[in-house]
Amino acid sequence: MADITTSSSHSPVPWSRAGSWLSANRFYHGLSWAIPLLIVVLWEVAARAGWIAAQVLPAPSSVAATAWNLARSGDLFVHLGVSLLRAMTGFLAGGTIGLALGVLSGFSRLAQALVDRPLQMVRAIPFLAMLPLVIVWFGVGEVAKIFLVALAVLFPIYVNTMLGIRQIDPKLMELAKVIGMNWPAVVRRIILPGAMPSILTGIRYALAHAWLALVIAETLATTRGIGFLAMDAREFLQTNVILLTIMIYAIIGVAADALVRSLEARFLSWHANYANGGKP
Amino acid sequence: MSATLALSRHATDEPGGASEAAVQPSAVSVRGLQRRYGARVVIDALDLDIRQGEFVALLGESGCGKTTLLRALAGLDRLDAGLIRAPERPSVVFQEHRLLPWATLWENIALGHESRIGRTGAAHALAEVGLAGREDDWPRNLSGGQAQRVALARALVHDPALLLLDEPFAALDALTRIKMHGLVKELVARHAPGVLIVTHDVDEALTLADRILVMRAGRIAASFRPQDHTPRALRLRLLEELGVQSH
Numbered sequence: 001m002a003d004i005t006t007s008s009s010h011s012p013v014p015w016s017r018a019g020s021w022l023s024a025n026r027f028y029h030g031l032s033w034a035i036p037l038l039i040v041v042l043w044e045v046a047a048r049a050g051w052i053a054a055q056v057l058p059a060p061s062s063v064a065a066t067a068w069n070l071a072r073s074g075d076l077f078v079h080l081g082v083s084l085l086r087a088m089t090g091f092l093a094g095g096t097i098g099l100a101l102g103v104l105s106g107f108s109r110l111a112q113a114l115v116d117r118p119l120q121m122v123r124a125i126p127f128l129a130m131l132p133l134v135i136v137w138f139g140v141g142e143v144a145k146i147f148l149v150a151l152a153v154l155f156p157i158y159v160n161t162m163l164g165i166r167q168i169d170p171k172l173m174e175l176a177k178v179i180g181m182n183w184p185a186v187v188r189r190i191i192l193p194g195a196m197p198s199i200l201t202g203i204r205y206a207l208a209h210a211w212l213a214l215v216i217a218e219t220l221a222t223t224r225g226i227g228f229l230a231m232d233a234r235e236f237l238q239t240n241v242i243l244l245t246i247m248i249y250a251i252i253g254v255a256a257d258a259l260v261r262s263l264e265a266r267f268l269s270w271h272a273n274y275a276n277g278g279k280p
Numbered sequence: 281m282s283a284t285l286a287l288s289r290h291a292t293d294e295p296g297g298a299s300e301a302a303v304q305p306s307a308v309s310v311r312g313l314q315r316r317y318g319a320r321v322v323i324d325a326l327d328l329d330i331r332q333g334e335f336v337a338l339l340g341e342s343g344c345g346k347t348t349l350l351r352a353l354a355g356l357d358r359l360d361a362g363l364i365r366a367p368e369r370p371s372v373v374f375q376e377h378r379l380l381p382w383a384t385l386w387e388n389i390a391l392g393h394e395s396r397i398g399r400t401g402a403a404h405a406l407a408e409v410g411l412a413g414r415e416d417d418w419p420r421n422l423s424g425g426q427a428q429r430v431a432l433a434r435a436l437v438h439d440p441a442l443l444l445l446d447e448p449f450a451a452l453d454a455l456t457r458i459k460m461h462g463l464v465k466e467l468v469a470r471h472a473p474g475v476l477i478v479t480h481d482v483d484e485a486l487t488l489a490d491r492i493l494v495m496r497a498g499r500i501a502a503s504f505r506p507q508d509h510t511p512r513a514l515r516l517r518l519l520e521e522l523g524v525q526s527h
Contacts, residue, residue, distance in 0.1 A: 175378045178354055179434075180369050181392035189391060193382040270382040270418050 090149025102161025145217035152213035156205035164198025307474020313362035337489035370442035371435035377427035386415035425456035
């Protein structure tokens with residue numbers, strides 16, 4: 001930090017401005033990481049000094065060791081794989097239905113009249129309130145878990161797809177008519193790209209909801225999955241494993257967000273806000 | 281096309297029509313056109329002919345029906361009565377450029393006809409409007425004048441028999457507008473479509489047109505050929521027709 005500031009003060013004026021701006025940027029970036037790091041260090045110290053009981057909050061190093069052991073035995077990846085598969089299946093099922101219904105409602109007033117109100121009614125139910133009913137319908141097996149995830153994903157994708165299509169500039173549709181574009185070309189060149197920012201927003205919400213659904217679904221009787229790890233650890237008061245599962249859920253959430261960002265950078269490169277993979 | 285009343289849209293090379301303008305084929309021909317919004321008649325018993333290669337300007341106060349007429353010629357509006365004989369697909373340049381923000385410039389120009397026009401055809405059209413080499417650029421990197429030039433390229437790439445311009449330069453600054461006038465004149469001379477430009481701007485009409493029409497209350501109220509007048513006299517006359525009292 002200090003180095004950069006000193007060296008920049010020797011350079012000509014525009015450079016020193018750019019340099020100080022850069023170093024200020026780096027400083028704040030560093031600071032934003034320093035606080036979480038400090039907390040982890042304090043936590044470690046407190047745990048080692050015995051100020052916090054290991055049952056309540058084990059040291060970060062102990063959590064890391066747990067992760068290492070579970071990874072070495074391969075158990076971690078089996079559970080992780082099962083969880084990811086559930087999330088993906090549910091996401092694909094709910095996402096496909098949501099996208100299809102959203103496209104229909106966005107295009108046709110008839111379809112909207114038929115589909116929208118019942119969907120909005122079901123949407124008003126917090127999907128976790130459906131849990132007992134889902135257990136009655138599907139038991140506590142895989143189907144129930146996937147159903148919950150699908151249900152959580154369906155609505156954000158449906159609503160945002162419909163809105164995205166509705167918001168397309170009618171002047172562009174008029175242009176399509178003047179140019180004499182055929183219907184598939186209008187969908188491919190105007191409607192889908194025009195609705196894409198909204199659809200991606202829907203996907204972002206859907207991923208967050210899918211996660212929440214997965215966490216809940218995996219507390220139902222399971223023998224595999226990250227949720228099983230947590231439930232099993234609770235039985236034996238292995239707080240370090242519980243912490244590990246919480247962190248895994250957090251990491252997967254961050255990864256999902258990064259995935260949507262990369263989709264945005266790919267599909268919305270035309271958009272000034274998203275150009276160069278920038279943050280929206 | 282919409283099957284309203286006597287509306288018929290043919291290709292330009294229509295058979296017969298012996299009487300009118302044997303020299304150049306007609307780009308568009310309108311007979312007895314009427315358009316109503318409820319009880320209000322916006323266009324009333326209007327006749328209009330534009331020959332191939334002819335540049336016609338349509339002046340008129342706001343709400344006189346000139347944009348409605350252009351939209352009817354473009355096939356974007358239904359007719360209540362009358363007959364329009366126009367090419368099936370006239371090209372239109374609107375006041376806004378209407379470029380797809382998510383498509384590159386060449387994709388915008390070839391839009392809907394990618395296989396026929398291709399990248400080469402689009403690149404050629406771009407070069408014609410002075411934007412050579414910008415095929416892969418995005419519309420957001422263009423100035424207002426440049427965007428409107430791309431819109432012009434998108435219209436001309438189809439080599440239209442009829443080109444409709446709906447106040448295409450109204451949103452541009454004065455200097456850019458003058459440059460665009462030069463460009464449009466040059467391009468129209470090369471492609472020789474029949475042109476109808478709707479405008480508020482008397483000087484624009486004087487600069488560009490072979491024939492200037494003044495529309496009032498849904499009818500063509502007056503028609504002038506700039507060649508028959510001195511520009512100064514015609515300018516005053518047109519302003520008078522438009523209800524502007526000049527000192």
